[in-house]
Amino acid sequence: MSEHIDLYDIDRQLTGEVSDRRHCPADRYRLFVHVCVFDKKGRMLIQKRASTLSIRPSLWDFSAGGAVSAGETSQMAAEREVMEEVGLKLDLSDHRPVMTMNFIVGFDDFYTIEIDSEDLEFTLQEGEVEAVKWADADEICEMMDEGKFVPIGKEFIRYIFVAREGKGAWKM
Numbered sequence: 001m002s003e004h005i006d007l008y009d010i011d012r013q014l015t016g017e018v019s020d021r022r023h024c025p026a027d028r029y030r031l032f033v034h035v036c037v038f039d040k041k042g043r044m045l046i047q048k049r050a051s052t053l054s055i056r057p058s059l060w061d062f063s064a065g066g067a068v069s070a071g072e073t074s075q076m077a078a079e080r081e082v083m084e085e086v087g088l089k090l091d092l093s094d095h096r097p098v099m100t101m102n103f104i105v106g107f108d109d110f111y112t113i114e115i116d117s118e119d120l121e122f123t124l125q126e127g128e129v130e131a132v133k134w135a136d137a138d139e140i141c142e143m144m145d146e147g148k149f150v151p152i153g154k155e156f157i158r159y160i161f162v163a164r165e166g167k168g169a170w171k172m
Contacts, residue, residue: 004070005030012107018070030106033078033097034065036160037088039117043134044161046149047086050130058130060140060149074109086132087123088115098163112164137161 003021006014007028015028024030037045045063049056064085068077075092082088090113097109122132135143140157143149 003067005067006070008107021067024105031068031074031077032065032106032108033068033074033081034062034108034110035078035082035090035092036110036112036164037063037082037086037090038112038114038164039134040114041117041134042161043117043136044140045086045117045132046135046140047124047129048131049150050128052127056150060135060143062150063132075111078109078111085125085129088120090115098160110160110163112160114164 004018005021007017007019007025008031009015010027010029012029012031017025017028019025019028019030021030039045046060047063048060049058051058064078064081066077066081066085068074069080072080074097075095078092079090082090092111092113095111095113098112099110101108101110117134124130124132137158140149141154144151144154144157
């Protein structure tokens with residue numbers, strides 16, 4: 001089964017074109033989302049990618065993430081990915097991404113949200129997620145040094161932990 005995505009121009013304007021998720025034509029861009037779920041203690045929920053995945057198998061990663069499907073908004077995709085991957089129902093309708101990372105073939109919106117982690121039960125997506133756990137920035141950076149976390153950069157991890165406190169904007 002093939003997932004379809006909307007295509008964007010360099011200014012992140014929808015072009016009206018749709019493509020297969022794995023194919024991005026020249027001069028077109030796709031949209032991804034990542035959600036970083038934090039608990040009241042300031043730890044991030046991280047997931048271990050399944051060993052059977054073709055991209056970065058068995059590495060620890062952000063709470064959830066993936067491609068935005070055709071017809072979805074960034075927020076809708078973020079909610080869907082968290083529900084699919086770890087079984088948490090979130091309402092991000094009043095959230096904006098704390099940042100957007102631009103990369104060669106697209107845009108990646110990063111959301112942060114804080115939840116009460118007491119008595120949470122996770123439902124992990126079979127074939128995608130093998131485990132979840134809470135970790136602070138130092139633990140994640142150590143995992144990165146050991147080659148156990150996706151290679152996004154320790155500075156970026158630390159930024160996400162800081163950005164979550166102010167939702168990525170100056171406080172007035």
